[in-house]
Amino acid sequence: MDKQGKEAEDIFVQRCRSSGLRLTPQRLAVYESLSGDKSHPSAEKVFRKVRKMIPNISFDTVNRTLLSFVSCGILKAVESYGRVKRFDPGLGEHHHFQCLKCGKIIDFEYPDFASFRVPETIRRKFVVMGRRIVLTGICDSCR
Amino acid sequence: MDKQGKEAEDIFVQRCRSSGLRLTPQRLAVYESLSGDKSHPSAEKVFRKVRKMIPNISFDTVNRTLLSFVSCGILKAVESYGRVKRFDPGLGEHHHFQCLKCGKIIDFEYPDFASFRVPETIRRKFVVMGRRIVLTGICDSCR
């Protein structure tokens, strides 16, 4: 593992500790498989990727790991129009375009969104944890 | 039905015709049940509501009706973090706050969003049909 990878792993170990999660090979593999992944994979897709590292890992473990990572903030769940839950390592603010036909999600940047302020009516009643512009439509390959 | 309701029904009939959908009592009931509904209901919830008007309607009919309404633009599907598809009569631009615990969706307005321009990189490759700010967090009753 390179220096950057080592650093990332340290951060991960740190986060597990502070969330009270034990450090298991399965969790590390799920984490490594997702960090840097921009494809917003489903649990199934993560499972297939992780199985290359740990061939006898079960789907349930992957799925439970993903859900617990979401609960403690290591990953983010992605808004979706389909039937499958999808995940995002979610570093930094970015926005999504999602194809209504194939479900593909494309990230984009929109620096001007920095000036967005959560309306008083929302802020007064709710704890806001995520913010994002979501576009929908039809992607090039589905047209 | 009052005058406004009559007008809404006319629009609905119009839309069905131009989409090649036949006008059935079931479809009209689904449409009426959703128009003006701000709760972003799931198919199951729409089913329960429609069944009060047509007691022997089946869940499948409601679900298929919702899906075909989405295809022809009479309704919109709502982005979601849960496992259930949800629907929105979707008149006019508005934005969503969704509770990550209970899934409740609250609409809000943000007039400044009118100045949002879809980035060139997206516009060049994709057909954009919907645009919205999506906030996530924890609602007052889940805290």
Place this chain on the structure above:
DNA sequence: CTCGGTGCAAAATGTTTGCAAGTAC
């Protein structure tokens, strides 16, 4: 050693499909 995590299997939940009978046009 202890408690949380894993893997397997079963159950639950939600969505989609096939088809005969019914109905809008």
Place this chain on the structure above:
DNA sequence: GTACTTGCAAACATTTTGCACCGAG
């Protein structure tokens, strides 16, 4: 009369749960 819709049931896909064994701390 024809083609689209409906209702029922079965098939599918995906997520969640229960539990005995295992392994990190």
